[in-house]
Amino acid sequence: MRSTLLLSLAFGLATSSPLEKRQKIEFKSVAAAAESVIATLPAAALGPTNVGVVATTQPPATSAYNLPSAVSKATSSITVANSPNVSLAPTTIPGNAKSAAAKRDIEERDASSAAATTTSCAQYTGKGPVVASTVISDWVKDPILTAAATDAPTPTGYVQAFSNLPGSLQMMGYLTVKSLDSYDTAKCADYCNNEPLCMGFDVYYERDPGANTTCSLPDKNPPSITFIGCTLYGFHVNGTLATNTGQWRDNFQVAITASNGYNKIGVKHPDIYNNIPGFYPPVELGNASIDALFWPPAVFQDKDALGRSKLYTYMGMRSLQQPYDPRVCASICSQQTATNAAHPDTNADGTQTYRPCNFFTAYVLAKNDIPVGLQCAFYMLPWNTTYATNTGYYDYPHWPNQDVSNHYTIYNSLAFTASTFGTDKADFGRNDTLKTAYLADPNAWQLS
Known part of the structure; x- marks a missing residue:
């Protein structure tokens, strides 16, 4: 029942420029795809044009954002994702996307x-x-x-x-x-x-x-x-x-x-994020996201010093062109866990395992100070603030010429840890040490 990870707009490791760490998220591909999606959004989703009528005939003016609708849209495409995908493909731009200029005219x-x-x-x-x-x-x-x-x-x-x-x-x-x-x-x-x-x-x-x-x-x-x-x-x-x-x-x-x-000014999060069902209150990561993949961490390699396979904790991400709201990321994480648990993998030894989503980060990705969406990154295990080292980068399209650059930045980054970890059949990459520690005290993994 193994399948590839189908979280939309997943991205992975791309060829790096001299100023970009290889392990960092391929922001350029994500931003390009997000911009093409934004270009096709209906004008009403970008701001009012019949302002006088809207604001004076709908008192008090109603919000264009609807959380249940956003959750439904974001979780509609979730499929079984129990197989670690260590070579996630960079995002591609939809071929039928209209240009931003045409849409915003x-x-x-x-x-x-x-x-x-x-x-x-x-x-x-x-x-x-x-x-x-x-x-x-x-x-x-x-x-x-x-x-x-x-x-x-x-x-x-x-x-x-x-x-x-x-x-x-x-x-x-x-x-x-x-x-x-x-x-x-x-x-x-x-x-x-x-x-x-x-x-x-x-x-x-x-x-x-x-x-x-x-x-x-x-x-x-x-x-x-x-x-x-x-x-x-x-x-x-x-x-x-x-x-x-x-x-x-x-x-x-x-x-x-x-x-x-x-x-x-600054990173602020409302109280609504302190009470998301199934998750502890968030930890603020400021202008950085988590830069970690394998457990044990140390270095970005899939084998430890003894040649044993490490656990690939990263489960992919989603880029959503909607207002920043980590509650949507939480819904994706919870539903991904439920979907994976309902369809566990059968291993060669006959055991069944699945990959739970126990941790996610939510942040805004901006290109040249223009936001391109809410980013949700998902993991099997939580990572503490020590690993919040990805603060973006400068991309020089004409490298080695440094005449033009794009600056990718992160802000309002929050990290959420599941309040209850599923233990039955959870996949630890057959890492017995990790599994023993996890099962002994799941709450010890809480990010603080």
């Missing part, structure tokens, strides 16, 4: 799509200053609007990521949008602080129609209002992704200005 949308979200001839009001200019370039630069961005204070506990851009964010990890009564960065920070998954936010002015354009006859170009948006994201925000500069709604042109982005 808001101007290409159907002009009626935004208005179609409401069927009434509703009137809308905005709390921001109304600038009457119909020349959009003048509206975007109007000092009445831009001064709010340049003068805005940075909220306590946050660092400013970008300032006064003519576009709002369109990035993975969108949670929700709130309507503000004034250009108030502290109020938006309050919303972010009260949303457990929020890591960063965007405040901006948006030029919106004062009425449903489809009902604004005969020209379908109603007077403008100025909406003040506060959008929350489950990843740190980056101004490079402030690409929503507006769109046409019939004959009305939406525009955005005074866009400021802010990120929470």
